[in-house]
Amino acid sequence: MQRTESFASQSAVSAHSHRSRPSRTQSLASLIDSDEEADLFADRKKSASSLSPEQALIHMIKVMMGTGMLSLPLAFKHSGLWLGMALLPVICGVCIYCMRQLVYCAHFICHKEQLERIDYANVMRKAVEMGPAWIRQKGYMAKQLVNVNMFIAQLGFCCVYFVFMADNLKQFFDETSSIHISQAGWIALLLVPILGLCTIRHLKVLAPLALLANIVYIAAVAIVVFYLISHLQPSDSLPAVGDWRNFPLFFGTVVFAFEGVAVVLPIENQMEQPQHYISPNGVLNTSCLVVLALYLTTGFFGYVAFGDAVKDTITLNMPNTVFYQTIKIMFVGCILVSYPLQFYVPMERVEKWISRKIHPDRQTFLLYFVRYSMVIFTCLLAELIPHLSLFISLVGAFAGTVLALVFPPVIELLCCYAKGGLNWKIWLKNIFLLAFALLGFTTGTYASLVQIAEAFGKEDA
Helix, strand or coil: CCCCHHHHHHHHCCCCCCCCCCCCCHHHCCCCCHHHHHHHCCCCCCCCCCECHHHHHHHHHHHCCCHHHHHHHHHHHHHCHHHHHHHHHHHHHHHHHHHHHHHHHHHHHHHHHCCCCCCHHHHHHHHHHCCCCCCHHHHHHHHHHHHHHHHHHHHHHHHHHHHHHHHHHHHHHHHHCCCCCCHHHHHHHHHHHHHHHCCCCCHHHHHHHHHHHHHHHHHHHHHHHHHHHHCCCCCCCCCCCCCHHHHHHHHHHHHHHHCCHHHHHHHHHCECCCHHHHCCCCHHHHHHHHHHHHHHHHHHHHHHHHHHHCCCCHHHHCCCCHHHHHHHHHHHHHHHHHHHHHHHHHHHHHHHHHHHHCCHHHHHHHHHHHHHHHHHHHHHHHHHCCCHHHHHHHHHHHHHHHHHHHHHHHHHHHHHHHHCCCCHHHHHHHHHHHHHHHHHHHHHHHHHHHHHHHHHHHHHC
């Protein structure tokens, strides 16, 4: 749910020194030799912010259990029941592999450049600067390209949160009271508490609320999954394979739900024993497989339970009883607290720029002006999107695909070039990954935009 909590502690990373060796996939062997692994994945000096493998596992699972998971039943409607069961593990498997690429490349660059720590954007910058001569001067541009995509993705998450909360509040009050406010009206009303929460600039102030939100969110998800499993309908009438024109919407939703690449390095950088993060049964693989099992359960049983009547988010299909209506409010409260956590990432980068470029006398005013302006911007953008599922698919296909599936193969190719280990197998593998990513990016973005345009046309009619 809170993909950005770990960003705040990114600066707590210590220097690398090594004893242990994690197992690695054969396809990454050309990047890091076995002798070098002893220098790349050693224990770090313990600090107050160090994470144990168990703590890192909890963080990884938590950040991938967001609003996208609740839209997976609709994604299964787009793909078809059994094709969705087949494609979801494939897409997740590719995402996991690309995450592993990013971790290996980060350690390779840190070792080569004698760096203590490095974030995603600077991994891209250093990889470009170690690449062919014609591209080496483009390192700063490449870094900003990653930052821009992260900025778009995080603000996209914030917009999704606005729509998610508005949809659930509208249905709650429509079905339980005489208060009837449009989705646009609820989005506008939500602007008030969100502006108040985003006035808080330090995450530690929100930590108690975030912890409570995590507990409530997990309990609410468990209740929803239990309801789905106990209210299954015959699956014979559901299509095994859906309309091929809707496959890109499935892809975008899955990438949005599973996209945890933005927190892979912040969490790994805080581990005292990084070898436990990247090993075959380590934190990264284990957390992703646990989340995959939960995604398969939610998507499959949600579609079987509600069939073609499944809505943008599964919470909108829950019964009109006091208990299940309360579950919707629980989700709204959790997402409300999550908004400033997502908002922290782009604002942290903006505030660093302001602190360097603006006179101290003007910094405070400008900091809050930018904060409020960006909250209002996400609110206005959310007002323009008529359906939550289409917004999720668009953000996942556009920004999520680039971060999770396009940049890591490019970074590995550049690192292998610097290592002198480029061969036809490396080229073939990464060209396949890039082709897969670009296919999903183009078709997913196009299909989402077309569906959004059609939705506007229906509303105007």
